[in-house]
Amino acid sequence: MSTYKVFVSTGIHEFGEMTNSIYLTLIDSNDQSSDRTLVNKTFLSSFETEISFDICVKDDFGDIVQVKLEKEKHLVNVQWFCENIKVKAPSGKCFEFPCYLWIADDEVIIREGTARLPQDDPEWLKKQRREELESTQKIFRWSEGIPGYPMCLEGEVPPEVRFDADKSSSFKWNSVKAAVDAVVLMLENCIHPLKDLADFEKILEDFEKILEDFKIDNNLRSVRQYWSKDYMFGYQFLNGCNPVMIRKCVELPDNFPVTHEMVEGFLKRGVTLQEELKAGNIYIADYKILDGVPTSSSQLYLAAPICLLYKNRLDKTVPIAIQLSQNPGEKSPIFVPSDNEYDWMLAKMWVKSADFIVHQLVTHLLKTHLISEVFEMAMYRKLSAVHPVYKLLKPHVRFTIAINSDAREKLISKDGVFSKISSIEVAGMDKLMQSAMKTLTYESLCFPEAIKARGMEDLPKYYYRDDGMKIWETINCFVSAVVKIYYDSDEAVQNDTEIQEFFKDVSFGMNNSDKFQKPLKTREDLSEYLTVVIFTASAQHSAVNFGQFDWYACIPNGPSTMRKPPPEQKGQVDMKYIMESLPNLECSSLVFGTVWDLTRFQKKELFLGMYPEMCFTEQPVKEAIENFQINLHEVTNSIKSRNEGLTTKYSYLSPNKIPNSVAI
Structure with a gap:
């Protein structure tokens, strides 16, 4: 007989203790099994x-390739968190x-940690991989969800992808959030309506004084002071x-008849508008995607500006213009900077209001949240847990x-929050999303290609582009x-x-x-595709999510809705x-x-x-991760260093502020 030493760890997790009996079985490379062994009927208190x-x-037992865990049900069936298992053989091999x-x-089979492609497994393990995926696909089922949107999970969120205790508790208001509640309460119970931008x-x-006390970095002061300036708008x-x-x-565009005479006074190089266009000095933001989107009320308005x-x-x-x-x-x-002060100010507010809608529903919700859910669903449905790409993507979904x-x-x-704060409700959201989906392509998710497609390779002070690249x-x-x-050739990918x-x-x-x-x-194709998945879930989401308080807390800078029609x-x-156009106190x-x-x-936060x-258990991958961390630190x-010279700092794409996944 040979003796194997087994180490089972739960890590430190709230509710990680075990009240149900857990049994463990070793399975070797010849599909032989050890006797079922009771781990510990009262396994692991919160302090262990x-x-x-x-x-x-038996002495002829081969390499350990699987561990089977069986949980015996009692009157109360409690989930148990298993972090990892290590098995040390008599030879010293771990x-x-x-x-x-x-x-x-009741039963879970865990593969030995070495990542393996399906074609590299023996037949009996290939069969098991297929059965594993067939079982998983019954849990992670596609649903059409909302027509026109990307597909999503059908039914309740499975236990394995729900929030853990740490994440759930993070949604509870902390002391800083209590301060926000106080401000919100003050706004909601304000006797007098807002009469002026002041x-x-x-x-x-x-x-801002509260944030300073808590030493929270933000651009609120710059936005508060300069939001109405043309340079800050741009x-x-x-x-x-x-x-x-x-x-x-x-x-x-044919439907935007700006003439040289209209803008001549603002072109500082002394050349015509047409010459500035040819020189590459003119840019455009067109919100035609909002054209025809219905509003939620006759008292709220939406525009599709250019x-x-x-x-x-x-x-x-x-x-x-x-x-x-x-x-x-x-x-x-067509409004221009030399118009009446209030005409020009309101025209810019209308642009920012349109931008708020498109940002929240298209740039943010669709192109980071919903797309990343598709990646996560496909990962669970089609990749075995031992697949190297599964291991690579799991932290990012x-x-x-x-x-x-x-x-x-x-x-x-x-009755959701967006319906309450914006000019559109479900019907408008659906129409906007359907229009956005028609323009969504794989290439549009490749950051370098997206920058090039918009002709934005050379515009100075475009920190989103510089840091994103x-x-x-x-x-x-x-x-x-x-x-x-893991792939020694292009054929291995195919x-x-x-x-x-x-x-x-x-x-x-x-x-x-x-x-x-x-x-x-090819391996290059696969590398680019996986880069899209990780970049979208981490960097792109960070870029379009974590600046929201900086830019939208100042309501006139990004009105979520407008209560009067465009002039x-x-x-x-x-x-x-x-003031009658801007959102009211409640909104x-x-x-x-x-x-x-x-x-x-x-x-x-991770x-x-x-x-x-x-x-991953293999040393070459661990070294790749270490190099990745070094490069991110650089x-x-x-x-x-760049931000030290900026009044309005750009930190949304600083790696130490980019969460691994779309989780907020």
């Missing part, structure tokens, strides 16, 4: 994290079994919440299904290194049935599969009209509290490059 015991087997699962079922200014000034197209709307304009911007001699990008509809004419004047389930219930439902290249370098460890099925399932989940049918034929002629607007307070909540990191759940330092 590891237990060890011996298992005796076998690792990363788990990181809440065990709810009222918004006073609220922000008071709250800056936000580059480095605000929605830095993906601006594109180079080489030819004016904004022309100019890169001046100081390399600042400033607005020079705004049209508040897609239909030019007498009732849709953490909690995404769970947070999206909450979003569908609390944010974009009929560094992050993209760093992730791609890491992913490429991992891919080469022969990997699981990765090919994963790719097809993503296309299916996107509801427009023809736009995601880029064949995975149809110039010279009719005053401050009273502007403003809800926006204020919501964007604060959506931009907080959780207590134990940032890009942090992998406390080490699913990017963090370069961004920190």
Whole structure:
């Protein structure tokens, strides 16, 4: 007989103790099993994290390739968290079994931690992999969800992807959030309505002092002081919440009849508008996607504006013309900076209000949250837990299904927050999402290609682009290194049935599969595809999520809705009209509290490059992860150095502030 030493760990998890009996069985490479061994009937109190015991087997027992855990049900069936299992053979060889699962079922089989492609497994393990995936697909079932949206999970969120205790507790208000509650309460119970923009200014000034006491970094002061300036308005197209709307304009749209005479006074190089267009100094933000989107009420309004911007001699990008509809004419004047102060201010507010809607529903919800859920669903459905790509992606889809389930219930439902704070409700959201899905392609998710497609390669002070390219290249370098460890040739990619099925399932989940049918034929193809998955879930989400409080807490800077229609002629607007157009107190307070909540990191946030759940056991991958962390640290330092010279800092793509996954 031979004796194997077994170490079972739960880590430190609330409710991780075991009240049900757990039995463990070793399975070797010849499909032989040890006797079923009781781990511990009263396994692990909240103060214990590891237990060890011996298992005796026959001398001809081979390498340990699997561990089977069986949970015996009692009157109360309690889930149990297993972090990892290590088995030490008499020869001294150690076998690792990363788990990181809440065990709810009667039986769970865990593969030895070495990542393996399906074609490299013996037949009996291939069969088991297929059975594992068939079982998982019964849990993670596709649902059409909302027509026109990407597909999503059908039914309740499975235990293995629900929030853990730490994440759940992070949603509870902390002391800083209590301060937000106080401000919101003050707003909601304010006796007098907001009469002037200075009222918004006073609220922000008071709250800024609270943030200083808690030493929370933000750009609130810069936004509060300079939001009405043209240069700050233009800056936000580059480095605000929605830095993906601006594109180079080489030819004016037919429905935007801006003439040289209209903007001549704002073109500081002494050349014509046409010459500035040819020189690449003119940019445009067009919100035609909002044209025809129904509003939720006859008392709320929505526009589909077009904004022309100019890169001046100081390399600042400033607005020079705004049209508040897609239909030019007498009732849709083109506003310019030399117009009446209030006309120009309101025109910019209308652009920012449109930007708020598109940002929240398209740039943020669709292109990070919902897309990442498709990736997560396909990963669980088509990749075995022992597949290297499963191990690679798992940290980057953490909690995404769970947070999206909450979003569908609390944010974009009929009575959800977005219906309360914006000009559109479910019907409008659906129409907007359907339009956005028609333009969604695989290429649009590739950061370098997306930048190039908008002609934004050279515009100065575009920190979103500069930092994003560094992050993209760093992730791609890491992913490429991992891919080469497991795929020794392009043929290995083509022969990997699981990765090919994963790719097809993503296309299916996107509801427009023809736009995601880029064949995975080479290791380079696979590396780029996985970079898209990780970048979208980490960096892109961070770029469009964590600036919301900075830019939207100042309500006039990004009105979530407008209560008066767009002006149809110039010279009719005053401050009273502007205040009556902006969101009221109730709406403003809800926006204020919501964007604060959506931009907080959780207590134990896992940032890009942090992998406390080490699913990989092979040394080459661990070295690749270490190099990844070193490279990310260098990017963090370069961004920190750059920001030291900026009044309005750009930190949303600093790796030390990029969570691993879409989880808020």
